[in-house]
Amino acid sequence: MSTLAIDKAGPTRKIKYGSISRDRAWALRWSYFFLVLFAIFSLVPPFYMLITSLKSSAEISAATNPWWVFHPTLSNYVELLTSNQFLRFFWNSTIVSVVVVIVTMLISIPAAFALARMKFWGSATLATGVFLTYLIPDSLLFIPLFKMLAVVQDLTGITLLNRWYVLLFVYPTLTVPFCTWIMIGYFASIPKELDEAAIIDGASWLQTLTRIFIPVALPGLIAATIFAFTVSWAQFLYPLVFTTSIDQLVLPVGITTTLIKGDVFNWGQIMTGALLGAAPPLIIYAFLMDYYIAGLTAGATKG
Numbered sequence: 536m537s538t539l540a541i542d543k544a545g546p547t548r549k550i551k552y553g554s555i556s557r558d559r560a561w562a563l564r565w566s567y568f569f570l571v572l573f574a575i576f577s578l579v580p581p582f583y584m585l586i587t588s589l590k591s592s593a594e595i596s597a598a599t600n601p602w603w604v605f606h607p608t609l610s611n612y613v614e615l616l617t618s619n620q621f622l623r624f625f626w627n628s629t630i631v632s633v634v635v636v637i638v639t640m641l642i643s644i645p646a647a648f649a650l651a652r653m654k655f656w657g658s659a660t661l662a663t664g665v666f667l668t669y670l671i672p673d674s675l676l677f678i679p680l681f682k683m684l685a686v687v688q689d690l691t692g693i694t695l696l697n698r699w700y701v702l703l704f705v706y707p708t709l710t711v712p713f714c715t716w717i718m719i720g721y722f723a724s725i726p727k728e729l730d731e732a733a734i735i736d737g738a739s740w741l742q743t744l745t746r747i748f749i750p751v752a753l754p755g756l757i758a759a760t761i762f763a764f765t766v767s768w769a770q771f772l773y774p775l776v777f778t779t780s781i782d783q784l785v786l787p788v789g790i791t792t793t794l795i796k797g798d799v800f801n802w803g804q805i806m807t808g809a810l811l812g813a814a815p816p817l818i819i820y821a822f823l824m825d826y827y828i829a830g831l832t833a834g835a836t837k838g
Contacts, residue, residue, distance in 0.1 A: 588807040595802050611807040624789035627699045631785060632767040634703055639710040639763040647718030648744050652730055662719050669712035677776050680705050699783045702774060706767050714759035721755030722748060757823055765816050786812045
């Protein structure tokens with residue numbers, strides 16, 4: 536009887552294992568199907584932008600195959616890269632993004648460390664409130680921010696509006712809350728024994744932060760830095776509202792403002808400018824993607 540039971544159990548197990556294998560195979564097929572579908576939706580727009588950037592205005596307006604370049608040219612790239620106006624937009628964006636990243640890190644790191652490790656009354660509520668401020672869309676914030684800066688300008692006489700450096704004050708309202716939340720999660724994932732040992736050895740809170748937590752939390756710092764840079768570099772609404780003069784514009788607004796004249800769209804240079812503008816964040820993501828994913832994962836699952 537026992538041999539019969541084993542014989543019966545054998546085929547049953549084989550069928551079960553075979554069923555699991557078939558299910559897994561179908562799951563892999565569907566995964567690859569949706570992966571290919573996602574890749575198509577993600578890569579077709581930049582591919583079309585690249586094709587358009589290699590065309591002349593005459594070829595773009597001609598009734599030809601839009602997915603093929605019959606007479607490729609680099610004239611759009613040459614015109615933009617030799618244009619003082621475009622280079623000014625690029626320079627303004629670079630200065631604003633770098634300074635905003637520095638300011639964001641100087642605020643977010645100590646704030647996140649205090650909220651994650653220096654427990655005090657209301658720290659958890661305050662940490663949640665910091666993140667909730669990020670959920671407020673910038674389309675609701677720019678009006679009160681504009682009025683606040685106008686009042687400051689009237690009271691002090693310091694010209695803030697229509698200056699590129701006004702973005703240094705408004706961009707952190709977008710970057711600081713989220714970066715602080717990411718760093719709170721990462722600091723909370725670090726074992727408490729590290730800071731307790733440092734305090735026992737006589738280290739201050741500042742020394743504990745700079746010598747222990749920052750080196751250990753480097754992936755989280757990189758993730759927050761990439762996020763702050765991306766938001767600062769690609770932001771469109773705030774520079775559109777707070778800056779109007781051509782020499783004060785940053786890249787996203789400058790491209791659409793100068794290359795769209797009335798109902799005439801210079802599509803070749805618009806696509807070229809968009810590709811050149813997307814190059815810095817793309818390069819950063821290409822080299823630091825692993826750190827970015829690790830930092831976001833820790834920040835989303837801890838704390």
